[in-house]
Amino acid sequence: MLRFNSLTIEDFGPFKEKQTIDFTNENGVTFIWGDNGRGKTTLLKIFRYALYGRFQNRNGAPVDYTTLPNRESRKEERYGFSVKLCMTCDGVPYELTRQFQVRPGVGIPQTNNDYQPHMFLKQGTTFLPLDEAEHILKTIMPEQVARFFLFDGELLQEYEELLADDTEAGIKIKTSIEEILGVPVLTNGATDTDVVLDAYRKAKNKAAQKDSKTQQTASHIEVAEAKLEEHTIELERMQGLLTEEKAHLVRIEDELRENDHICTLLGEIKTMKGVIADKNMQQETLLSNIVEETKEAWKALVGARVEAVLSGLQEQLNDFEEKENAQKVAKRFLDGMKAAAAQKHCEICGQDVRDEFVERLVLRIQNAETEFGDLSVEELVALRALRARCATLESMRHFTSKDKLKYFEQELDRTIVSISDNERRLKVLEGDVKKYGEIGEISDRIQIKTREHSDCVSKINNLEEGRRAEQDIIGDTKKLLKSLYEILDKASKGAEMEAAKQKVDLCEQIHAIFEEGIASYRDKLKADVERDATELFRKISSDPDYARLKINDNYGLSIIHTSGDTVPMRSAGYEHIVALSLIGALHKNAPLRGPIIMDSPFGRLDPTHKAKITSALPHMSEQIVLLAYTSEIDEQEARRTLGASLKKEYRLTRQTSYHTCIEAQSI
Secondary structure, eight states, X not given: OEEEEEEEEEEETTEEEEEEEEOOSSSEEEEEEEOTTSSHHHHHHHHHHHHHSXXXXXXXXXXXXXXXXXXXXXXXXXXXXXXXXXXXXXXXXXXXXXXXXXXXXXXXXXXXXXXXXXXXXXXXXXXXXXXXXXXXXXXXXXXXXXXXXXXEGGGGGGGGGGGSSXXXXXXXXXXXXXXXXXXXXXXXXXXXXXXXXXXXXXXXXXXXXXXXXXXXXXXXXXXXXXXXXXXXXXXXXXXXXXXXXXXXXXXXXXXXXXXXXXXXXXXXXXXXXXXXXXXXXXXXXXXXXXXXXXXXXXXXXXXXHHHHHHHHHHHHHHHHHHHHHHHHHHHHHHHHHHHHHHHTBOTTTOOBOOHHHHHHHHHHHHHXXXXXXXXXXXXXXXXXXXXXXXXXXXHTOOSSHHHHHHHHHHHHHHHHHHHHHHHHHHHXXXXXXXXXXXXXXXXXXXXXXXXXHHHHHHXXXXXXXXXXXXXXXHHHHHHHHHHHHHHHHHHOOSHHHHHHXXXXXXXXXXXXXXXXXXXXXXXXXXXXXXXXXXXXXXXXXXXXXXEEEEEOTXXXXXXXXXXXXXXXXXXXXXXXXXXXXXXXXXXXXXXXXXOEEEESTTTTOOHHHHHHHXXXXXXHOSEEEEEEETTSSOHHHHHHHHGGGEEEEEEEEEEETTEEEEEEEOO
């Protein structure tokens, strides 16, 4: 059983100076809380760095070590960093220290070569030689199984690859699963037996060549074995090249993704420049409006006096206009009455006017002309004068000068602030781009990487095709050898041949035992993993209709409904739950037991499943360390759910942008 006791970090990433996390010697759970960007993922990588001496990004690509020292420490001329991991394995205490120190003679390190790595492993009170230290570290926690002990919760979806056949990622995970479950103990035995069997077969073939009856068959076998060896070597070479090219492809794609980010930044810069240009035009327009409005600002000063005079004149004007309007109406009426008297017919009502009413109508017209006479000459002159004065005063009225100026000034203030904000953002974007070089250089680099990507994909396809061809040849050659061996066995005679045949037969039987043992052991492991994963899944799942999990040959787990059907298209959240169930089951059945350290394990889950997984954590491993961001899970609920199983709590708190402090929390 491997247990981490403490981790001490000095000037590494966001962790300035020397800081220590104590995990205690008790079984249970340790929570390390922190907001995004405070260093949780870096902590997970620090564990990996301590154990294996490498610091990689999420895609497995190496990281430039000059970026790892704490930035504030660099300003204080401390350019190195170190990690010390104290642990016990099967009761034996170990103290593992890794340091990156500046090489003698180097002032400010600029490249990885400016650093000198050191590793020390102390067993008890004794420092071990480097070779022995490296051997012990490989046995404590082999890197092939690290994915089941140190993992990023956001990458759990990769376990879905186990449900598909023959995917590169699925094969890699399956190999790691069998590594942690101890299958290589048997497979290595089968491989060693196969080597001995090959030697016995060659000895048997040499004996057969001494007999004229079997000499020809033996010669065919020798040719076939040479062919088999040749194509086996070629297959291994192709597989090695294929692995290298695929790793190269991952690195290229990482760089292309980085270039995609740069292109996005360039697009944002272009957009931001356009926004700033529009805002500048808007600012110029507002300034022009303010200038124009200010030219007539004097009108607002005389506006009150103009309003008072204009009001008095308007009353006089109204009197004259009312009289003028009344005369116009009366004139239209009198004209109509005169026409009716003259024609003895009223156009308004459409009736004739009798003679006795004509005289009365003429008299009424005469009286009306006297009552509604035209305006006098003096009145017409006064009316025209009033209208002219009112028009002049109207032109001097300025009701909105103050309001307009206030509006324009407010808009101008907002525009200036917006321009300032956008210019700051533009400066940040341009600074981000400058980290990657000039625009022309970036464009050339993208073109080169795009061509490299195309060439790499072409090489991989060619190697895949060549590998399949080699596998076909090897398969056919093995079939030929089998038939030749059968012919040789039937024709072979003599003591030497018999002795050689017995060795081959015995070795074949041993090899068959190993093969059968591997198959039986795998079947048992799959049954045990399926059972224990189902048990953990039931504790976590909130759906009562999900009855169990079913394992396939790749150790992929499917959800089985109570109806017996496989649940299709399961959600990302349930994919997460199934992966955690598999990891818990692997730990329960693995010969190698150790701590589980998870970064952001709850991100995809609803509150119910978060609570259920929290309660199931103590069943997954004796020691659990969770790196959780604030609000990923309710802290009080987690404490209540875990109870006495919660042993330690730490919080990553911001001191500055480049300095995170690891603070112990009271439980």
